[in-house]
Amino acid sequence: MRTVGLIVEYNPFHNGHQYHLRESVKIAKADAVVAVMSGHFLQRGEPAVMDKWARTEAALRGGCDLVLELPVAYATQAAEWFAYGAVSTLEATGVVDAFCFGTESGELEVLHEAAKLVAHEPPAFQSLLKEAMENGSSYPSAYSSAIASYLASIGRSDAADFPFAQPNHTLGLHYLIALERIGGRMLPYTIRREKSEYGQTTVTDSAIASATAIRKLLLEGGELEASKPLVPAGTFAVMQKEWSSGRSPVSWANFVQQLLHAVVTHTPEQLAGYREMTEGLEHRLLQALPKLNHTGFEPLIDALKTKRYTRTKLQRSLLSILLRHKKEDFTAEKLAAGVQYIRVLGFTSKGQQLLRRMKKEAKLPVLLSAARAPIESVYLELDTQASAVYMLAQPGHESAAAMYRDFTDRPIIIG
Template sequence: MRTVGLIVEYNPFHNGHLYHLQQSLKITESDAVVAVMSGHFLQRGEPALLDKWSRTRMALAGGCDLVIELPVAYATQAAEWFAFGAVSLLEATGVVDCFCFGTESGELEPLLAAAEAVARETPAFKTMLMQRLQTGISYPSAYSGAVADYLAVQGNRTAAEFPFAMPNHTLGLHYLLALRRIGGAMQPFTIAREKAQYNQETATDSKIASATSIRKLLLEQRSLEGARPYVPASTYQVLEEQWQAGYCPVSWEPFMSSLLHAVITRTPGELAALREISEGLEHRILRSLPKLSDISFEELLAELKTKRYTRTKLQRALLAILLGHAKADFTADKLSAGAEYIRVLGFSEKGKELLRRMRRSAKLPVLLSAARPPAMYRYLELDVKASGVYMLGVPAKTAAGSLFRDYTDKPVTLDCLE
């Protein structure tokens, strides 16, 4: 059974994701899909619109066969470590033959050339990166520019002219870099995104819209109807159930009191010890609080944002404060060791067969729940805590027991959708 891996957030699963899944099966000639999916907090430093079990239901109904969780330690990182965590987990299953990711261009060759050129990060490349950073631009922009500079110096001008700074090109490059660095055997593929780009805020097609624009419709209009044309019927069913129960949509705003408490009760030195807090950002955050006219996340971001500090960078920093993620727990040495387990969130009938194969081939323990003491695995402990924090932000009043659903919830199966 040839199997393709997908790296996803499904926030929420929409028609564009369905197209990507179906095309991935087609171009890789695969029979099954393994998705590694972020949990309750996402790569751009945001809480997920719905909890991870609801999004797993969407994924299975949409055609995924096995959904495994990308630990929060990687899911909330910038491109390099997000990609490393996801690719290394797919490789660790031992059953994924290839993986397929979306890009703006659908071109793989320039990304492969760049990954081969910069995988070792030579002194020359590091110098080019530092020179770019010294101009005051963000790290992603500096990295993309340095890649192009290095390829030009190496004589590969065709690849050097490739738009590496586009969000999916950036992620794609880091997926390929991660594959090289772990010595993975999976074959990479890419397909072009259709009709809606990664962070496009306004829907311009009758059926395809980005997850960003769908979330904007749901959060601003406070109505499900606006999203209906852009999601499969199965996704709409889950959205409707969760919406009526008061469990979605989740946004940053409900976490503001907890976030401000975490900021106010820490000293500048304690804030500086947290992940993503650097270059005096702790002082900027503290100075911004008296300027707020309202306890609003968007107003706080507006006070903090600069050319150097992008929205995504700031959201990740504020999320690190909310979750209490210390720099010492997220060093390059610790992250490069990878996850210590494979956490299963859900599976189909084909997924059962994949799980049987994984018990023989997986390079890591396969967990169907967090029932074991999470302290056995440092990243699982962080996931359990992150789930508890997330449940505090759901619109409905949260029962105490739901703070620890990681201990009690079994993997989602297709019969849960009937």
């Protein structure tokens, strides 16, 4: 059974995702689809609009056969480590033959060649990256600039003009860099993103919209019905169930009290010990709180934002405080050691066949429940803690047992 892997957040699974899934199956000539999906907290430092079990059900109804969880240690990282964790997870299954990601251009060759050239960061590239950072650029901008300069310096001026800084190109490049670094055997493919741009906040097509635009409809307008033309029927059915139960939608607004409690019970030195808290951000945060007219999340972000502190940077920083993610647990050396297990969130009958193969071929332990983990893992502990934090803030729960769903819930099974 030829299998294609997808790296996703599905927040929520929409028509554009279904297009990507179907085109990935075609281009890879695949019989089955494995998705590695972020759990309750996402790459841009924000909570998912629905919990990971609801999003797993939507993914399975949308065409995925096996959904695996990307550990929160990688899911909430910038592109380099997000990609490394996701690609490592797919490779470790032993059953994924290829993986496919969306890009603005749909061009793979330049990205793949650039990845091979910079994957192990030659000294000349490191020097260009350091120079760009010292000139005040954010890391993503500095990285893209350094790649272009490095390619030009080695006579690849044709590739140097490629728009590496575009969000999906950046992620795609890091997927390919990760593949090089781990010596992966999977074949990479890319398809062009259609009709809506990454992060686009408005709906400009009758059927295709970005996840950002759909979340804006759901969170600001509160109209679930408005999203119906933009998501598959299976997703909409899941959303109806989650909305009617009161469990969704979830946003940063649900976590403000937890976050503020964490901030005010820490000293500046303690805050500085959390991941992404850099360049004195702990002082800016503590100085901003007394000046807020409202204890909402958006006023806090507005008070903290600068040219250097982007919204994504700030969200990741605040999330590290909320989840107590200390810098010492997220060093490059520890992250480079890779994922420690493969956590199964759900599967179809075809996915069950893949799981049988994985029992023989996977390079890591395969977990169907955190309660039955055959290993002790800091990353698994962080995952279960993140779930508990999410469940405490998720509306619609009266029982404390919801905090322990990682230990009590079995994978979602469809078909």
